[in-house]
Amino acid sequence: MRVCVAGLWHLGSVTAACLAHVGHDVIAFDEDADVVERMRRGHSPVGEPGLDELIRAGIDAGTLTFTDHRAQALAGADVLWIAYDTPVDDDDRADVDWVAQRARALLAERDDDTFAVVSSQLPVGSTRSFGVDRIACIPENLQLGRALDAFLQPERIVVGVDAGTDRSALERLLAPITDRIEWMGIESAELTKHALNAFLATSVAFANELAVLAERVGADAREVARGLKSDRRVGPRAYVNPGAAFAGGTLARDVEFLTKIGEREGVATHLLSAVGPSNDAHLEWPRRAVATLLNGDHGPVAVWGLAYKVGTDTLRRSSALNLCRTLAGDGITIRTHDPAVRALPPDVPPEITLCATAEEALDGARALVVATPWPEFRSVTADDVVARMTVPNVVDAAGALADTLGSDPRVRYVTVGKAPT
Numbered sequence: 001m002r003v004c005v006a007g008l009w010h011l012g013s014v015t016a017a018c019l020a021h022v023g024h025d026v027i028a029f030d031e032d033a034d035v036v037e038r039m040r041r042g043h044s045p046v047g048e049p050g051l052d053e054l055i056r057a058g059i060d061a062g063t064l065t066f067t068d069h070r071a072q073a074l075a076g077a078d079v080l081w082i083a084y085d086t087p088v089d090d091d092d093r094a095d096v097d098w099v100a101q102r103a104r105a106l107l108a109e110r111d112d113d114t115f116a117v118v119s120s121q122l123p124v125g126s127t128r129s130f131g132v133d134r135i136a137c138i139p140e141n142l143q144l145g146r147a148l149d150a151f152l153q154p155e156r157i158v159v160g161v162d163a164g165t166d167r168s169a170l171e172r173l174l175a176p177i178t179d180r181i182e183w184m185g186i187e188s189a190e191l192t193k194h195a196l197n198a199f200l201a202t203s204v205a206f207a208n209e210l211a212v213l214a215e216r217v218g219a220d221a222r223e224v225a226r227g228l229k230s231d232r233r234v235g236p237r238a239y240v241n242p243g244a245a246f247a248g249g250t251l252a253r254d255v256e257f258l259t260k261i262g263e264r265e266g267v268a269t270h271l272l273s274a275v276g277p278s279n280d281a282h283l284e285w286p287r288r289a290v291a292t293l294l295n296g297d298h299g300p301v302a303v304w305g306l307a308y309k310v311g312t313d314t315l316r317r318s319s320a321l322n323l324c325r326t327l328a329g330d331g332i333t334i335r336t337h338d339p340a341v342r343a344l345p346p347d348v349p350p351e352i353t354l355c356a357t358a359e360e361a362l363d364g365a366r367a368l369v370v371a372t373p374w375p376e377f378r379s380v381t382a383d384d385v386v387a388r389m390t391v392p393n394v395v396d397a398a399g400a401l402a403d404t405l406g407s408d409p410r411v412r413y414v415t416v417g418k419a420p421t
Contacts, residue, residue, distance in 0.1 A: 145311020
């Protein structure tokens with residue numbers, strides 16, 4: 001099939017590359033000529049393992065091309081897949097109009113025979129509001145750091161269409177990926193995405209509130225999580241691990257969508273309305289832990305990891321970078337390292353220095369914060385920490401280095417949900 005994928009940031013880049021990989025003839029469109037030119041050279045706009053290679057493979061095979069001309073992108077397309085990433089501000093408010101304007105321009109120019117698919121992160125009712133026939137909602141399944149696997153090997157794909165819609169184009173589109181399709185109405189598909197992210201967000205907030213109680217009463221929150229997961233009503237993959245607060249805007253965006261719908265419809269959302277404040281309170285946990293360890297000293301503090309999530313170089317809405325800014329605002333000097341980050345944003349305070357290696361960031365530090373738990377950090381030994389740091393204090397919210405650093409009696413190891421060692 002000939003597929004036009006519109007929007008070339010994270011979601012659209014992954015969608016275009018993967019659809020080309022499974023054999024579709026893909027023309028990827030974005031209004032930004034610079035982004036298009038970068039992708040023509042085989043470079044995605046965001047760091048995602050394997051994505052550049054998949055883009056180049058599609059280019060070499062002739063199944064993936066790029067354009068910033070709308071008419072050229074839509075010409076002869078069997079499917080228009082709208083995949084703009086929805087901008088989110090610092091208060092988790094999504095700029096829905098930014099996406100809707102671009103989507104409407106595309107829908108106005110598409111051929112009558114072109115089936116439209118909407119995957120952009122939009123509130124329930126958005127797909128219907130475009131007022132066109134032959135349109136479906138396939139909620140995005142973008143998982144940072146493993147986006148290609150999530151797209152190409154999904155557990156299932158949720159597809160929302162109107163009753164009576166001819167599904168044959170969608171079945172042909174998705175057949176090379178999976179036959180495990182959950183068909184439902186358009187609004188149900190949109191609400192399913194909100195519900196999934198809100199459920200995960202609620203689970204994270206619940207686990208972290210429980211973890212803080214565990215710290216006070218002498219329990220180990222990870223043992224409690226293991227107990228929960230052993231009950232099949234919860235399950236082994238449940239989001240009940242104590243650790244860092246959720247960040248990045250993805251989960252919070254859908255909680256915000258649902259609470260706003262409640263306000264609009266006059267429905268109280270007591271539980272959902274509490275998720276954000278609970279998570280915001282937990283965002284302060286690393287800062288409190290560092291302040292306790294430093295006891296009035298100004299550092300320096302080493303921070304390992306800056307990216308929003310392991311497997312990407314995205315700094316947008318990164319809680320790790322926000323922590324660095326906050327600590328710098330407290331007058332603390334920061335030495336940081338991230339395997340995927342080559343330069344700091346130009347507006348970071350001068351108290352924050354990017355180091356070439358994780359070991360270099362430790363030099364002279366009075367505390368180490370493991371912010372983004374890259375697996376590379378496991379190779380740094382307790383001997384390295386003790387030798388390089390002035391005081392071997394380690395703050396590791398997720399407990400990622402419990403086996404390598406948390407078990408050494410020379411290291412004071414602080415993690416969410418357990419009294420410090």
